[in-house]
Amino acid sequence: MKFIEEIVVEEFLPTFRSMLAEDLRNRGFTQHEVAEALGISQSAVSKYAHGDISRRDVVVTDEDVKALVNQIGTGLTAGDMSRVQALIESEVLIRRLEAGGVITRLHEESMPEVAEHDGYSRIHDPEGGLRTSEQIRSSLRRALRRLTNTTGFAEFIPNVGSNLVACLPDATTVDDVAGVPGRIFDVKGNTTVPGDPEFGVSEHVASVLLTARANGFEFNSAINIYYDVDIIEQLSNAGYDTVEFDPDAAGDPIQTAFSSMASNNITISETEAEAQPVACYQTGGYGIEPVIYILASDTDTIIEIVQELLVPKTRG
Template sequence: MSLVLPSEIIVERFLPTVRAMLAGRLEEQGLTQQEIADNLGVAQAAVSKYVNGRATVEERFRDDPRTVATVDRIADGMAAADMDGYDALVELFELIQEFEDRGPICELHEAEMPALRGLGCDLCVRGVDTEIREEREALASVRNAARILATVPGMADHVPNVGTNTGTALPDATDVTDVGAVPGRIYTVGGRVEVPANPEFGASHHVATTILAANEADPDLRGAVNVATRDPLLAASHDRGIEPLEFDADYDDRSERLRKLFREHGVPRVIYHRGAFGVEPITYVFGVTAVEAAELAAELVAAADRDSPR
């Protein structure tokens, strides 16, 4: 994906177009090319290019009535010596702000960066939106965690039959829609871990409710991965100074029961259950983000496979 800043469009397309239009208007007002150059702060050779139609202009700016009106005001003011460079900058800056708010600058920016289309980007107008940044960071964490799970040797053997998932909660998350995860879960095909889709918020109920319960007790923990419960993996946790916490496999009121458990015992980085009728044994590995959880899970899987009898 190309990386283009809106400021590049302003410098490379908006300003040359406006200068060319101003040069033409000022010439019509009777100013010499040197006088026009002095007003615009450019060389006389550049003015010659502008007035002779040899400059490249952007039609979206040139043909916009707002540009025409602004250029006319500036040209009239400069010709009458009623407007100085500062006044002209104020006029142009106000026009740029209009054009950045879903205007020609925004349109050209989306044309240069097609990935922005449909996002309702208003970065130029509102600045960096903290909530949007946090959402993007959470989804990026899940995406990177899924990539880790898909590339770790031996991970496929630790994916439960029902599939696995990984998630990251937003700061101050309150429900499952505040937790990003992989839709449809991560599964294995032919001994490989397959990630079926890009992460979305609200895509996982079980991982999300587990993360939310842990996060309520320990706000630093916002990520998790679930894998199959295996004794070698639990032993690898012990070896790393992690005391896995066992919990009831029953799904009824699991969220509240986990919250109670975490209030009483804290939140270790590994919790597990041994399964129940129709419920596969599952282990959850926690981290500050999904990436940290996936990295710890990868370490435990590697240690478990290394220490397991062949």
């Protein structure tokens, strides 16, 4: 009797790890960096590099395995993927391959009789909460890298700082929204991101996003930027809805603004696949800095708007 978990440990993982080590080495990682990234010893990396670990050809040539090795290698190299996400994606693939892929075939090879039964297939949720959270943080890392590489964006960071946020599919509280801890700042003309994206660190921009969602807008990302009448004009000319609110108004002015937008049918149409971006802004008040909030369906759309419509302008 041989358990499928034994196949994973003895037949699959040595080949999979050696493929990951080889991929990272080809991307310029040192032996020490490979060991640190994969959580294995340098001696193990050395064995992989020198071919001291036998590899199963059926695993090496499997398209799903090759695709994940490339995804993890790309993500770890760029810094978009954490070790946690790499582990989760690997676990998801293993569960899938156990239920009808190369691991199943290896199991059947070891115990031909299991091919007659489907009972060893295990229930696994590939869309689990932790995986989704890591994917959102990954999308934020990519977007923030694009933002820091966008020449001139620092000019549009308010004095209080900016934040770029993204939320879980069913977000209802700030803990369901990921953002930059400490906000994004202009440091001598450079866009500076002080830390890795985390959930629950942006009460301000996160609250704006959550308020929009509570009023029926299918937005999953938002950013706040410096207010300028020319920026609002650019956004409006580009076809985006722009709505002003009064920060000194009684009650919750953000709630009032989005409630008004919803009642005026400024929202997703029945024929559109996703919510169209909007800009909500205020021109300042007593002790309140003017600001623009741009909300969209995803971080990529936010960055595209910033790059195409905002960066060419300057505060002058």
